Amino acid sequence: MKLIVNGQTVEAQAGETLLTVLKREGINVPTLCHMEGMLPSGACRICVVEVEGQNNLIPSCSFPAAEGMKIQTNSPRVINARKTVVELLLGSHPDDCLYCAKQPTCDLNRLSRDYGVTSRRFPVAKKKKPLDISSPSISRDPDKCILCGKCVRVCEEVQSVACIDFVKRGSDSFIGCAFDSSLNVSSCVNCGQCINVCPTGALMEKSDIQTVTEAMADKNKYVVVQHAPSISVSLAEEFGLAAGTDVNGVMTAAFRKMGFKAVFDTSFAADLTIMEEASELAHRIKTGGVLPMMTSCSPGWIKFVETFYPELLPNLSTCKSPQQMLGAMIKTYYAKNQGLNPGKLFSVSVMPCTAKKFEVTRPEMGREGNPDIDAVLTTRELAQMLRIHGIDLKTLSPEEPDMPFGDRSTAGKLFGASGGVMEAALRTAHFLLTGKELGALKVEAVRGQAGIKEARLKIGALEVGVAAVSGLGNARKLAEEIKNGRKDLHFIEVMTCPGGCINGGGQPFARNKAAIVERMRALYTIDATEKLRTSHGNKAVQSLYKDFLGKPLGEKSHHLLHTKYTKRKASDVA
Amino acid sequence: MSAQSRVEKVLEKYSFATRDKLIPILQDVQGEDGYISKHAALKVAKHLNIPASKVYGVATFYNQFRFKPVGRNHILVCRGTACHVKGSAAVLKMAEEVLGIKAGDTTRDGLFSIEVVACIGACGLAPVISINGEFHAKITPDKLRKLVDDIRKTEKSNGAK
Numbered sequence: 060m061k062l063i064v065n066g067q068t069v070e071a072q073a074g075e076t077l078l079t080v081l082k083r084e085g086i087n088v089p090t091l092c093h094m095e096g097m098l099p100s101g102a103c104r105i106c107v108v109e110v111e112g113q114n115n116l117i118p119s120c121s122f123p124a125a126e127g128m129k130i131q132t133n134s135p136r137v138i139n140a141r142k143t144v145v146e147l148l149l150g151s152h153p154d155d156c157l158y159c160a161k162q163p164t165c166d167l168n169r170l171s172r173d174y175g176v177t178s179r180r181f182p183v184a185k186k187k188k189p190l191d192i193s194s195p196s197i198s199r200d201p202d203k204c205i206l207c208g209k210c211v212r213v214c215e216e217v218q219s220v221a222c223i224d225f226v227k228r229g230s231d232s233f234i235g236c237a238f239d240s241s242l243n244v245s246s247c248v249n250c251g252q253c254i255n256v257c258p259t260g261a262l263m264e265k266s267d268i269q270t271v272t273e274a275m276a277d278k279n280k281y282v283v284v285q286h287a288p289s290i291s292v293s294l295a296e297e298f299g300l301a302a303g304t305d306v307n308g309v310m311t312a313a314f315r316k317m318g319f320k321a322v323f324d325t326s327f328a329a330d331l332t333i334m335e336e337a338s339e340l341a342h343r344i345k346t347g348g349v350l351p352m353m354t355s356c357s358p359g360w361i362k363f364v365e366t367f368y369p370e371l372l373p374n375l376s377t378c379k380s381p382q383q384m385l386g387a388m389i390k391t392y393y394a395k396n397q398g399l400n401p402g403k404l405f406s407v408s409v410m411p412c413t414a415k416k417f418e419v420t421r422p423e424m425g426r427e428g429n430p431d432i433d434a435v436l437t438t439r440e441l442a443q444m445l446r447i448h449g450i451d452l453k454t455l456s457p458e459e460p461d462m463p464f465g466d467r468s469t470a471g472k473l474f475g476a477s478g479g480v481m482e483a484a485l486r487t488a489h490f491l492l493t494g495k496e497l498g499a500l501k502v503e504a505v506r507g508q509a510g511i512k513e514a515r516l517k518i519g520a521l522e523v524g525v526a527a528v529s530g531l532g533n534a535r536k537l538a539e540e541i542k543n544g545r546k547d548l549h550f551i552e553v554m555t556c557p558g559g560c561i562n563g564g565g566q567p568f569a570r571n572k573a574a575i576v577e578r579m580r581a582l583y584t585i586d587a588t589e590k591l592r593t594s595h596g597n598k599a600v601q602s603l604y605k606d607f608l609g610k611p612l613g614e615k616s617h618h619l620l621h622t623k624y625t626k627r628k629a630s631d632v633a
Numbered sequence: 634m635s636a637q638s639r640v641e642k643v644l645e646k647y648s649f650a651t652r653d654k655l656i657p658i659l660q661d662v663q664g665e666d667g668y669i670s671k672h673a674a675l676k677v678a679k680h681l682n683i684p685a686s687k688v689y690g691v692a693t694f695y696n697q698f699r700f701k702p703v704g705r706n707h708i709l710v711c712r713g714t715a716c717h718v719k720g721s722a723a724v725l726k727m728a729e730e731v732l733g734i735k736a737g738d739t740t741r742d743g744l745f746s747i748e749v750v751a752c753i754g755a756c757g758l759a760p761v762i763s764i765n766g767e768f769h770a771k772i773t774p775d776k777l778r779k780l781v782d783d784i785r786k787t788e789k790s791n792g793a794k
Contacts, residue, residue, distance in 0.1 A: 221684035227693045237678075237685035238671050238700070245686075631685035633675035 060126040065133065077119035077130065078106055086132055089141065089170055091148075091258050092207040093120045095572055097216060103207050105144050105170065108132045116140050142174040148205045150181030151230075152259070159203070161260030164568045167205060168259075188233060193241035195420050196249035196265055196413035196564075201233050204261040210234060210253035217557060219532040220363065222247040222631060234261075237631040246366050246629035248531070250359035250555045251413030251437075251564015264413045264565055267434045268444055274405040274433065275318050281399055284314050285323040285385050285464070286409040289475030289560040290438050292581035293411065296567040296574065297442035298452055303577030305585065308457020313450050315458065321393075323464035325408065328385035329471035329483070331603070332356065333594035335620050336378045336480075337487040338611035340550055344492075344521070349373045351524075351541065351548040354480050355622075356380045358418035359555030363531050365627035368538050374551075377621040381474065382408050382415055383424050385464060386431030387619040392607045393463070405433045409441045411475070411563030414555065423622050437565025466599035469586040476579045477529035477559035478505035478512055481552040485516070485525065487595045488550075493519040500592050506583065508558055508576060511537065513548075524548040530557035639665040640673045644680050652681050659692055668699040696749070701739040704746035706784050709763040710736070713752030720773075721760040725749065727774035728762075731781050744788055745781070 062071050064086060071080040076099060081088050091103035099121035107116035111129035116137065131137060148167060156162050188201035208225070211234060215221035222245040226235040236245040254262045274280045295304035314322040340352050355361060355376045364371050379387070386408070390401040408415065412435075418424065419432040436444065445452070459465060470486055473479030482502045489497035497518075504514035505525065510533040513526045524547045528534050534553045541548070556562045561578035562569070569575055586592060594600065608615045643661045647654050655677070662673045669692055678685040692698040710725045725747075729735055732745050739746040755761050758770035762777065769780065 215684065215687075221686055224684070224686040224690035225694075226690055228695075235686075237674070237689040239689075246684075631675070631678075633679040633685075 060124065062124055062126075062128045062130060064130045071124040073124075075124050077108060077117070077122050077124055077128075080124050081108075081119060081130075081132060088119055088132060089173070090120060091166055091170075091205065092209060094209055094212060094256065097212065100208055100212070103144070103148075103205070105141055107137060107140050107144075109134050109137050138174065141170075142176060145170050145174055145176050146180040149176065149179060151184050152205065153183070153202050154179065159260040160263055160266070161203075161257075165260060166258035184230065186231075191241050192265065193243035194247060194249060194265065194417075195243070196416045197242060197247070197251060197254060198263050198265050199234075199242065200261050200263075201235075202261075203259045204234055205259055206232060206234070207258055208234075209256040209258070210262060213252045213256050217530050217532050218248070218250060218252060218555075219535045220246055220248055220250075222629075223253070240630045244630040246632050248359040248362040248366070248555065249414035249417040249564075250531070252556060254413065254564050255562075255566070255568060264437050264439065265416060266440060267416065267436055268440055268447075270434045271407055271436060271444070272447075274407075277405075279403055280405040281320050281403050282318070282405045282407060283321040283323065283389060283393075284319040284407045284409060285325045285328070285382070285389075286310065286314075286441075287382070287411055287475065287560060288326045288329060288472045288479075288582070289411045289563065289566070289578065290409050290441070292475065292578045292585075293438050293561060293566050294442060295452070296569070297439065298445075300452075301577070302569070302574035303581035305581050306452055308459075309452045309455040311460050312455040312458040313445055313452060316450055316455070317444065317448050319407070321461040322458075323385060323389070324460045324467050324471075325381050325385055326467035326471035326474065327464045327597070327599060328381035328388070329356075329474040329480075330468050330594035330597045330600045331384050331388075331620070332378055332381045332474075333470060333480075333483050333487045334600060334604070334611045335384075335616060336376050337484050337491055337594075339376055339378065340484065340488055341491050342612060344523075344549065351526075351551050352376050353550075354484075354552045356474065356480060357414070357553060357555045357560075358412070359414040360531065360534060360553045361624065362414070362417070362627065363534065363555070364538075365624055366629050366632060367535070368542070369626035371538060371541065372624045372626070374541070375624055377623065379424070379620055379622045380415075380418065381471075382410060382435075383418065383431060383622070384620050386419075386424070388464065388603070390426075390429065390431055391619060392603070396463075402429060406431065407434050407436065408432050409436045409438065411438055411560040411566045412556075413437060413564040415565075438563075438567055439565060442567070463599055463603065466591075466597060468591045468594050468597045469589045470592055470594045471597070472585050473582055475560045476506075476582045477554045477557075478502075478507070478527040478552065479559065479582065480554075481505045481525055481527045481550070483594055484550065484552075485518075486593045489518050490593065490595050492521070496593070505552070508572075508579065510557065515547075523550065525550045525552075527552040527554075529554040529559050531555055636666060636670060636672060640676045644676065647680070650681060652683050652687075655681060655683070655688065655691055656695075659688075659698060663698060666702070668702045670700075670702075696751075699737060699746075699748070701737075701746070702743070703748075704739045704744050705788070706745050706764055708745060708747050709750050709753065710747060711751075711753040711755075711759070711761050711763075712749050713756065713759075715756035716752075716760040719759040719771075723774050724760050724762065724772055724777055727777050728781075731778050744785070 101121040106119045109131040191199040291307035394401040416435045470483035505527040562575045678688045736749045
């Protein structure tokens with residue numbers, strides 16, 4: 060069908076919304092409550108357009124295109140209405156943009172500027188509600204909330220956690236947990252997807268920059284850093300570079316410039332995780348252990364199982380996440396080798412993830428009262444730290460990470476994408492079980508952005524069923540199938556965030572899904588272009604076993620690299 | 634009957650219910666318990682297989698649901714049109730002031746609770762309040778304060794016995 064938009068004829072398909080058509084034509088229509096790939100809610104009304112023959116302005120996000128429609132997207136009436144929407148939203152929003160960490164990426168701020176709002180038109184009408192800083196990962200400021208409902212939708216429809224919802228009604232309404240409890244006692248899994256969709260500063264990560272800065276200034280502290288596989292392919296976006304640009308080398312240089320004593324690559328620990336996890340899988344298969352085995356790298360997923368599926372706890376791999384494995388290695392092996400007192404070591408990790416801030420607080424993740432990781436920074440916080448230090452990535456020359464935890468295979472690097480842990484594990488499991496490398500070292504079926512990816516493949520005489528799921532809503536679907544007796548799967552990789560860590564709750568705010576696709580592509584490009592592509596081929600990992608750990612699943616590994624899980628009570632789950 | 638079994642009794646009536654029965658169930662629970670307890674809300678959520686946040690969200694949307702047990706003396710303040718014209722806003726303000734609680738709340742000693750209603754259907758008596766079902770016509774803030782004082786005295790002497 061044909062539509063006329065601002066005097067130009069454009070094509071549209073039946074069933075498409077006006078917004079979809081306009082976006083495709085490159086016509087800018089602002090949105091606040093719209094979520095790519097989800098049903099429209101029509102809550103914010105900022106996307107209104109004028110349709111000839113209609114008395115009222117039409118919200119383009121939820122109105123179907125029809126043959127011959129004549130649409131104005133920038134008429135004075137439309138612009139005025141959008142400006143009024145912004146002014147009304149600001150009527151219940153504080154004026155503290157100067158002091159708001161979200162300011163440069165705030166949608167409300169941008170729209171206010173774009174539509175020429177230069178003064179407050181309506182007096183503040185909002186009752187003050189207290190900040191919720193109870194969670195180690197997420198801080199909530201209800202005063203800055205514009206009730207677009209995106210956090211509620213992502214929590215329920217994407218993650219199937221649903222720990223928040225609209226509470227009360229009309230001008231009294233706010234977003235809150237059941238019984239108005241704070242986030243830390245609720246079933247929140249700390250994934251931070253709500254932060255990524257929040258158009259304002261109502262939801263932010265709990266910042267740990269201050270803690271890290273103070274530790275670095277402390278002469279008695281020896282501060283080291285590790286960075287997760289997905290950081291090097293997402294950090295660039297914070298500095299205006301194209302999504303998917305790999306800045307691994309210059310980022311390493313930047314860490315040193317800021318004063319970190321050693322820079323380690325969490326991807327090394329991902330290789331270590333694979334050695335343990337693939338051995339565990341092989342062991343479970345050989346000895347008739349609990350199957351399917353489920354990965355345990357994603358701390359949001361772990362809390363999800365502990366809260367909603369305690370009956371599946373025996374299915375979780377006992378392997379710690381790469382962050383925690385490296386944390387344990389730094390405070391034991393590295394400290395001993397360097398002659399450092401573990402109490403003086405301050406171990407920082409840079410993660411794409413807000414749930415990692417929770418993971419480090421788990422009492423089992425340390426020894427003698429000392430946590431293995433002392434502070435977690437998200438990618439966004441790292442970018443902020445670089446800005447504080449005035450470091451321009453473009454002026455730095457690439458540097459190599461520090462040994463003994465610097466070398467990695469590309470398999471470890473793949474941990475940043477959904478399906479990557481699975482592929483890395485299969486490469487090594489195949490080698491462990493058959494003594495031969497897995498064909499082309501490629502498992503195409505578990506690659507890509509799909510939420511549930513399944514494959515059956517032969518490892519020697521054994522046919523194994525594997526699945527890689529991302530987004531906890533998809534994980535719940537699979538968990539229900541397993542609970543109901545599904546038996547054909549041996550190994551399941553679960554990543555809390557849709558697409559994996561590249562889309563984690565601590566990553567740069569992506570303009571659209573294309574940025575996430577680019578980050579994923581960057582990881583697979585690294586895998587396609589480098590030589591060392593298997594975790595078991597990583598010499599640094601082999602020598603760690605030779606010098607210190609012994610063998611995978613050995614006694615030392617058991618103490619330092621494996622963990623246990625507990626059934627968790629939440630204030631909103633019976 | 635314990636609170637636990639009262640909720641279970643309600644849920645028994647709704648064995649195969651889906652989420653569209655949430656409001657009738659909440660009404661029945663409140664009918665039994667006098668309010669929606671946290672325990673009951675969690676049970677209802679589990680029964681209907683919906684998140685507790687959803688139950689709480691729906692329940693707080695409607696004025697009819699309370700989340701604390703009513704006090705021994707439950708004061709309904711009519712805020713209908715006629716009562717409003719006759720000054721019920723000042724009556725409500727006095728009630729909240731003299732009891733130190735907001736509408737919808739219960740005093741810590743469990744003696745009083747306040748609820749706002751849209752219309753009691755006794756506009757001729759405006760402004761009107763009802764305490765435990767007993768109507769008090771043409772109420773003023775001062776009259777209300779005296780009523781509360783009297784109840785407090787009675788409760789105190791009953792408690793002393």
